[in-house]
Amino acid sequence: MPLKPQTRHKLVTALLLGPAGLWLFFFLVLPFIAILVFSVGKRGPVGGYAPAFTFEQFANLGTRAAAFVNTLELAPVGAFSCLLVAYPVAYYLAVKVNPQRRLLLLSLVVAPFWTSLLMRTYAWMYLLGGRGIPHLLELVGIENVRLINTPGAVLLGIVYGYLPLMIMPIYVSLEKLDRKLLEASYDLGAKPIGTFFRVTLPLSLPGVMTGFALVTILLLGEYLIPQLLGGGKVFFIGNALVDLFLQSRNWPFGSAIAVTLVAVVVVILTIAMRLTWRIAGTRKVDLV
Incomplete structure (x- = not known):
């Protein structure tokens, strides 16, 4: 008996989504359930996890307040x-560059991703260290300049490491911009600066919100850049998780922090999606 078209459509959809659904279930949902179970347990006598049901770990989140404050401050600032750096670059690529050169320049934007973030961060460690930029400043009479192991160094590493992820969503929004709208604005007497703030920027805000949310969410779990460029003095939540799971072996407390971090990410993502929908005037805008 042949299947009805509606049934066939549902079956094909299930077959297409099945592999991805199973992947997400085993590698995302199940690990999160395990972390959630750990978060209400207790630390074992020699570390690790001991079965229990207590919210003691969440009550102790204040002991890692510095990590939360640093992360929630530097992640949005980063x-x-x-x-601020990505928008002019994306605007130039989408509006000003000849289409024949655009592909080459876009390749240069993503080229840093072809090299390990660890190697690029080590390169910044050398540049910001005693034999790098501070040494050059000493040669011209500017002494005792400390760049490494500071919040500024972490911020610089964040901008360098995550800049392509901010450029691409903004570029996509600007590249889809109808040039006739810009021409109409000029014909109606608007100056270039007025056209930008009244036409270009509002229409590109979905891409701006996408890039901002994407970079912020990734920064909330950042570990490598604060560790290397901050020298352990700029402590992120990611650094706290590494310390609790690998050194202190306090899995329940680390799990409680991880669950709290996930909750913060969900809140940020929800707010960003609502703002994006409101700005775009539709619910068909993909955030990520």
């Missing part, structure tokens, strides 16, 4: 700094 994302905003990326935005």
Whole structure:
């Protein structure tokens, strides 16, 4: 008996989504359930996890307040700094560059991703260290300049490491911009600066929100850049998780912090999606 078209459509959809659904279930849902179970347990006598049901670990989150404060401060600041650098670059690529050269320049934007973030961060460690930029400044009479192991060094590493992730969503929004709208604005007497703030920027805000949310969410779990460029003095939540799971072996407390971090990410993602929908005037805008 042949299947009805509606049934066939549902079957094909299930077959297409099945592999991805199973992948997400085993590698995302199940690990999160395990972390959630650990978060209400207790630390074992020699570390690790001991079965229990207590919210003691969540009550102790205040002991890692510095990590939360640093992360919640530097993550948005880093994302905003990326935005300030990324928007002019994306605008230039989408509006000003000849289409024949655009592909080459886009390749240069993503070229840093072809090299390990670890190697690129080590390169910044040398540049910001005693034999790098501070040494050059000493040669011209500017002494005792400390760049490494500071919040500024971490912020610089964040902008460098995550800049392509901010450029691409903004570029996509600007590249889809109808040039006739810009021409209409000029014909109606608007100056270039007015056209930008009244036409270009509002229409590109979905891409801006996408890039900002994407970079902020990734920065909330960042570990490598604060560890290497901050020298352990700029402590992120990611650094706290590494310390609790690998050194202190306090899995329940680390799990409680991880669950809290996931909750913060969900809140940020929800707010960003709502703002994006409101700005775009539709619910068909993909955030990531």
